[in-house]
Amino acid sequence: xxxxxxxxxxxxxxxxxxxxxxxxxxxxxxxxxxxxxxxxxxxxxxxxxxxxxxxxxxxxxxxxxxxxxxxxxxxxxxxxxxxxxxxxxxxxxxxxxxxxxxxxxxxxxxxxxx
Amino acid sequence: xxxxxxxxxxxxxxxxxxxxxxxxxxxxxxxxxxxxxxxxxxxxxxxxxxxxxxxxxxxxxxxxxxxxxxxxxxxxxxxxxxxxxxxxxxxxxxxxxxxxxxxxxxxxxxx
Numbered sequence: 001x002x003x004x005x006x007x008x009x010x011x012x013x014x015x016x017x018x019x020x021x022x023x024x025x026x027x028x029x030x031x032x033x034x035x036x037x038x039x040x041x042x043x044x045x046x047x048x049x050x051x052x053x054x055x056x057x058x059x060x061x062x063x064x065x066x067x068x069x070x071x072x073x074x075x076x077x078x079x080x081x082x083x084x085x086x087x088x089x090x091x092x093x094x095x096x097x098x099x100x101x102x103x104x105x106x107x108x109x110x111x112x113x114x
Numbered sequence: 115x116x117x118x119x120x121x122x123x124x125x126x127x128x129x130x131x132x133x134x135x136x137x138x139x140x141x142x143x144x145x146x147x148x149x150x151x152x153x154x155x156x157x158x159x160x161x162x163x164x165x166x167x168x169x170x171x172x173x174x175x176x177x178x179x180x181x182x183x184x185x186x187x188x189x190x191x192x193x194x195x196x197x198x199x200x201x202x203x204x205x206x207x208x209x210x211x212x213x214x215x216x217x218x219x220x221x222x223x224x225x
Contacts, residue, residue, distance in 0.1 A: 004156070033213075042202065042217035043157070058212055090156050099206035100145035100164055103213065105156025 001026050004106035006091050012112045013081045021076040021109050023091030029104070031097045032074035033058075034066060036087040037108075043090065049074055050097040081113045117141050118203055118216035126222045130192050135219045137203035138185045146186045146205040148177055151218070157202055193223045 007022045025032065033048040035058075045058030049068040063085060065077045074093075078085060088110050092103040119138045127133055137146065145164040149157035161170050163179035163186060170177045174197075176189040190197055204215045 035215075040217060043204075043215040045212050048212070092156070099143075100147070100162050102147075102159045102162070105158070107154070107156055 003027065004091055004093055004104050006089075006106040006109050008109060009107065010110045012114065013078075014114050015082060017081050018077070018079050019081065020078075021089055021091075021111075022073070023075065023106060024073045025091075025093040025104070026072065027093060027104065028071070029093035029095055030071070031094045032068065033092040033094075033103065034064075034074070034076045035090045035092065036060065036085075037090060038087050046076065046089075048097065081111075083113045085111065086113045087111060117207055117214045118205065120201075120203060120216035120219050122219060123217065124220050124222075126224070127193055129194055129223055129225050131223075133190050133193060133221070135188045135190075135201055135221070136185070137187070137216055139205075139207070140184065141207040142183050143205035143207050144183070146179060146183075146203055147213075148186070148188055149202045149204060151200040151202060153199075157200075190221075193221075195223050195225055197221060198223050 004025045030051045034046040035043045037043050044060050047066040049055045052071045067075045088108045090108050091106045094101045094103045121136050147162045148160045151157040161177045166181045166183045168179045174191045178187045200218045202218045204213050
């Protein structure tokens with residue numbers, strides 16, 4: 001099993017460009033998440049999907065959109081990238097959105113916006 | 115709003131030393147988790163504590179959940195270079211679903 005995979009691993013964008021970060025999991029998990037990690041800020045939740053067909057905003061959703069394409073895949077889109085979106089983005093999955101349930105993380109996408 | 119405060123932020127010690135990392139909050143958590151993240155990788159779950167006062171051991175790592183379920187600690191005995199990494203505590207407060215992470219403690223263990 002590959003677990004949680006993310007593409008691309010690295011990306012450089014210019015301000016105003018758009019891109020989609022891809023995430024897939026092969027653990028048959030119901031719930032998926034997108035986080036960003038910035039120095040000194042820890043991990044912050046952008047959006048999550050409790051189950052296929054549903055998405056909800058997290059702590060820092062502005063400037064992002066998500067799509068739960070199917071049970072396996074959850075994508076994050078930046079419509080008009082800004083330097084403030086320079087960060088490391090992590091996708092995660094879990095059996096359910098529930099306190100105490102383990103989340104499994106992908107290796108991350110390192111995004112730089114110039 | 116950072117619900118979980120971790121201390122210290124950075125810790126550099128020599129192999130064989132003991133250390134304790136703290137995770138504190140003014141909120142009550144139904145459970146707390148500890149994750150470890152190595153450079154260039156995503157976090158990996160170490161343990162989940164759910165009962166106030168609970169103590170869990172994972173080899174040389176001892177995790178404790180406060181009696182009031184507002185804080186937790188991680189104690190490492192005889193640290194080794196392989197323990198180097200970012201230690202993150204995380205929990206869900208109230209009736210919410212979102213996992214709140216602390217900012218982490220960056221640990222460096224040198225031979």
